[in-house]
Amino acid sequence: DIVMTQSPLSLPVTPGEPASISCRSSQSLLHRNGNNFLDWLLQKPGQSPQLLIYLGSNRASGVPDRFSGSGSGTNFTLRISRVEAEDVGVYYCVQALQTPRTFGQGTKVEI
Amino acid sequence: EQLVESGGGLVKPGESLRLSCTVSGFTFSRAWMSWVRQAPGKGLEWVGRLKSRGAGGTTDYAAPLKGRFIISRDDSKDTLFLQMNSLKTEDTAVYFCVHLIYSGAYGVGEPQFASWGQGTLVTVSS
Numbered sequence: 001d002i003v004m005t006q007s008p009l010s011l012p013v014t015p016g017e018p019a020s021i022s023c024r025s026s027q028s029l030l031h032r033n034g035n036n037f038l039d040w041l042l043q044k045p046g047q048s049p050q051l052l053i054y055l056g057s058n059r060a061s062g063v064p065d066r067f068s069g070s071g072s073g074t075n076f077t078l079r080i081s082r083v084e085a086e087d088v089g090v091y092y093c094v095q096a097l098q099t100p101r102t103f104g105q106g107t108k109v110e111i
Numbered sequence: 112e113q114l115v116e117s118g119g120g121l122v123k124p125g126e127s128l129r130l131s132c133t134v135s136g137f138t139f140s141r142a143w144m145s146w147v148r149q150a151p152g153k154g155l156e157w158v159g160r161l162k163s164r165g166a167g168g169t170t171d172y173a174a175p176l177k178g179r180f181i182i183s184r185d186d187s188k189d190t191l192f193l194q195m196n197s198l199k200t201e202d203t204a205v206y207f208c209v210h211l212i213y214s215g216a217y218g219v220g221e222p223q224f225a226s227w228g229q230g231t232l233v234t235v236s237s
Contacts, residue, residue, distance in 0.1 A: 048207060048229055048230055
């Protein structure tokens with residue numbers, strides 16, 4: 001199974017400031033077709049998770065452009081250019097290369 | 112899209128429970144579906160995935176759950192099921208029904224967790 005490791009696990013943020021979360025996989029998520037099979041999810045307090053970024057760097061529908069994903073192979077980063085209050089919650093990376101699907105431990109972002 | 116889970120509740124260790132997920136807003140018969148669970152205060156754990164009938168209708172499960180959990184579907188009722196047998200206390204969790212969608216090339220890698228239900232709580236306790 002592919003092991004996903006996130007850091008940090010807790011991230012205090014200040015509104016208006018940037019923030020970033022790291023995700024590493026135990027094996028490369030770069031497919032021969034050039035896509036990185038890594039997605040990011042956000043679970044806001046009391047809500048179900050929602051898709052934020054897919055295939056490494058593509059924002060899901062309705063996701064503000066302050067969110068960006070980057071990286072390749074085994075190292076990935078989620079960045080928020082300017083944190084807003086509504087961005088609090090737990091962020092998960094998840095590999096989309098193969099089953100079993102595996103998630104990072106989650107990063108709790110708090111103001 | 113809307114996904115509504117039901118069937119959760121309190122059961123004793125060793126008992127069985129069947130969860131349902133009724134969907135609307137998309138063509139369920141063509142959909143790949145998944146169950147994901149979240150133990151209280153913990154992270155997300157993949158339970159398994161069921162392909163559409165057109166893609167073979169096959170299932171895939173997390174190894175520790177294979178043999179105890181069964182995912183099935185009734186396309187005539189736009190409903191996904193999760194049959195859970197021989198339940199253990201560690202199966203206590205909120206169970207989410209998820210619609211999977213390929214955002215990239217179809218059939219390459221695994222699809223994205225596109226839409227989630229609100230979840231249903233299963234508590235296994237004596």
